[in-house]
Amino acid sequence: MDAALAWIGQIAEFVGRFFPRIMIIDPRFAAVKFVRGGKVKVCPPGGLYFYWPLTTTVDTYVVVRQVDNLKTQTFVTRDDRVISVGGMIVYSVHNIEWVLTRVHDLERTINDISLTCIHDVCCKMDWETLKREQREGTLDTKMKNSVKADLHNYGVLVEKVMLTDLAPCRVLKVVQSVSNDGDGKAF
Numbered sequence: 001m002d003a004a005l006a007w008i009g010q011i012a013e014f015v016g017r018f019f020p021r022i023m024i025i026d027p028r029f030a031a032v033k034f035v036r037g038g039k040v041k042v043c044p045p046g047g048l049y050f051y052w053p054l055t056t057t058v059d060t061y062v063v064v065r066q067v068d069n070l071k072t073q074t075f076v077t078r079d080d081r082v083i084s085v086g087g088m089i090v091y092s093v094h095n096i097e098w099v100l101t102r103v104h105d106l107e108r109t110i111n112d113i114s115l116t117c118i119h120d121v122c123c124k125m126d127w128e129t130l131k132r133e134q135r136e137g138t139l140d141t142k143m144k145n146s147v148k149a150d151l152h153n154y155g156v157l158v159e160k161v162m163l164t165d166l167a168p169c170r171v172l173k174v175v176q177s178v179s180n181d182g183d184g185k186a187f
Contacts, residue, residue, distance in 0.1 A: 017054045024048055030096035031060040042097050059100045063093040065159065068107065070114050072165050079126035086165035089114050089147065091158050098155030109154060114161065117146040127168065134166055 023043070025031050031043040034057045043049045043058075051058060072086035089110065093099050103109050121143050122130060133139035140162045148158040 020050050020052050022048065022050055023058060025060065028062055028064045029060045030063045030093070031058050032097055032100045033058050040097055040101060061093060061096060061099055061106070063096060065090065065092045068110060068114075069164070070111060070118065073115060073119060074169060074171060075119055075123055077122065077127050077130060078124060079128075081127040082169055082171055083122070083127065083130070084165060084167050084169040085118060085122055085163060087114065087118050087143070087161060087163050089158065090160040091151070091156050093155055094157040095155035098153070103154050106154070106156070110151060110156060113150045114147050117150060118143050118161070118163075121146055130166070134163060139163065 023031070025043055025045055025047050027046040030045050031049070033041040033043060033049070033051055035041060036055050045063060067088060067090050070087040070089060072084055074082060074084050076082055091110065099106055121139070125133070130139065133142070140160070143163075144158060144161040147161050151158055
């Protein structure tokens with residue numbers, strides 16, 4: 001019965017596109033209206049906006065403070081020490097138009113750029129300098145400035161970048177082989 005009457009819902013949806021809609025933006029979000037597929041209109045947080053569904057699409061995104069954990073990565077310092085480094089980034093969106101028109105997946109972009117900047121900053125130091133700058137707090141500042149410069153053009157304001165893990169390590173590559181004794185059983 002539902003399938004037989006589904007066409008009524010489709011007609012109502014089609015007719016509804018000819019009437020304006022009201023949109024209320026939560027204070028934690030901002031929006032961008034794309035009018036006729038190209039014209040961009042920014043809708044700041046906490047407002048009441050009208051749009052025509054026939055000619056306008058709307059995208060929203062969170063603009064308030066957010067925190068992402070950055071995965072642990074292993075690399076070699078300037079003095080050939082293998083280290084393991086994990087981090088965290090605190091950021092907010094300062095330009096919603098850039099976020100929604102320049103980036104497809106903001107979270108992935110933030111993670112990729114942050115991990116690359118952390119790698120680039122830490123690889124240029126030897127182990128002793130890295131430990132000293134971590135204790136003094138200057139390492140976090142260097143990483144923050146690097147990430148901030150790279151993410152600014154995507155509409156992201158970086159508040160803090162810090163390491164959550166910093167340790168020397170060894171990398172072991174495990175290769176396993178399975179042998180059969182002839183009867184199909186592995187030993």
